[in-house]
Amino acid sequence: MNYLSFVFMGLLYFPKMLKGKKIDVIIVFAPSPITQVIPAILLKWLKRAHLAVWVQDLWPESLSATGFVQKNWMLKLVGYMVRGIYKCCDTLLLQSHAFFEPTKKYAPAEKMVYFPNSMDATGSSIVDQTIPAALRAELESNFSVVFAGNVGTAQSVESIVEAASILKNEPGLKIFIVGSGSMLSWVAEQKAIHHLDNLVLPGRFSMSAMPEIFQRSAALLVALKDEEIFSYTVPSKIQAYLAAGRPIIGALRGEGARVISEAGAGLVCAPESGQALAETILTMKKCSSTDREKMGSSGINYFNENYDMDLQSDRLIDILTARLNRR
Structure with missing residues (x-):
């Protein structure tokens, strides 16, 4: 219910909150659940903006590993949902090099960019x-x-x-x-x-x-x-x-x-x-x-060499600017 309420309220209120504002890029920080991307997809269409999702967790694999979902047919349904969500995204920022191979099952490689977590x-x-x-x-x-x-x-x-x-x-x-x-x-x-x-x-x-x-x-x-x-x-x-x-x-x-x-x-x-x-x-x-x-x-x-916040902020700007220019 918590997950679904965020999706519902996001779809209802986010467009009103951003009414009249020009948006270039929408970024979703995406630990579980991946469903939090859904309101951003609506915003992308309304604002004709670039949608970047910072993937922190692999779905549906994490659901199976933690034991929250064990039935194969349910995992397949979640997989279809993930494929649909990723199809609506323009950029997938992957926090780990190892995320590339499993993510390829749901999205083309050209959408993926390595972008690790950082902190201030x-x-x-x-x-x-x-x-x-x-x-x-x-x-x-x-x-x-x-x-x-x-x-x-x-x-x-x-x-x-x-x-x-x-x-x-x-x-x-x-x-x-x-x-x-x-x-x-x-x-x-x-x-x-x-x-x-x-x-x-x-x-x-x-x-x-x-x-x-x-x-x-x-x-x-x-x-x-x-x-x-x-x-x-x-x-x-x-x-x-x-x-x-x-x-x-x-x-x-x-x-x-x-x-x-x-x-x-x-x-x-x-x-x-x-x-x-x-x-x-x-x-x-x-x-x-x-x-x-x-x-x-x-x-x-x-x-300092790999995760510094200032370094990573500059790199994120470079990644998104390059993707916007390519579009």
Whole structure:
């Protein structure tokens, strides 16, 4: 109902909001669901504008991988819908190189352009006293591994809990899951059942608090399920982790793992394996502080070369200008 209400309200109100205004380009930032593009298609026709969709998620593959849709006939219907939506788009901005091959099933290659996620690193400076004193003290007094963001089915939180169980007797090491999501209550139950005092669930914080949490962490953790669809994507938190200048532990395959390794910004292990994750966390802990600082510095350098907001904004202008001129 939430997805459908956005489509309905968009079709009803967006044309009124833009009445009398000349529009050159319409850009849709498109994580799930892809249906959010539908109101933009109407605007494209009304305004005779160029429609660019920044594809963050592969449909219908992501529906199947997360288990929300499992019946083949439904997935085929979603596939037809995706093909129709992409047909109405002029440019598909793909956040990962690996997105090209699966997207070719639904759209011609000439519509596709690689355009990764970016972030404004100027907002990454530390503002002290933005997190509770108790949390600050706990982060600083331990080798703190922080997972931040959505705590959902795609994030393989089961392997994080398993790793915490394996490491529960490791002195001075704690894993923090900062955020919220559909799996958070399950994680809390497992923490209580297995008496995982080394697993900390501080809750959700504003974006302004994240730089302080990151900087007081020993390492930052990103994890995904071991599904082919997730090997195509680069989770946006990787850019945030790189910009933070802290070493990264990646329990994932594919593009996300490639970025971490190529940047020299951390260690990578197999996804959905609590044992592999626990061993990698211990390996990171045994690294010298100098080695971990080098990983963090390499991450910042890689971010500045590939994901800086100013750099990416200029490139987006170039891409859209070239496409408008070609039209």
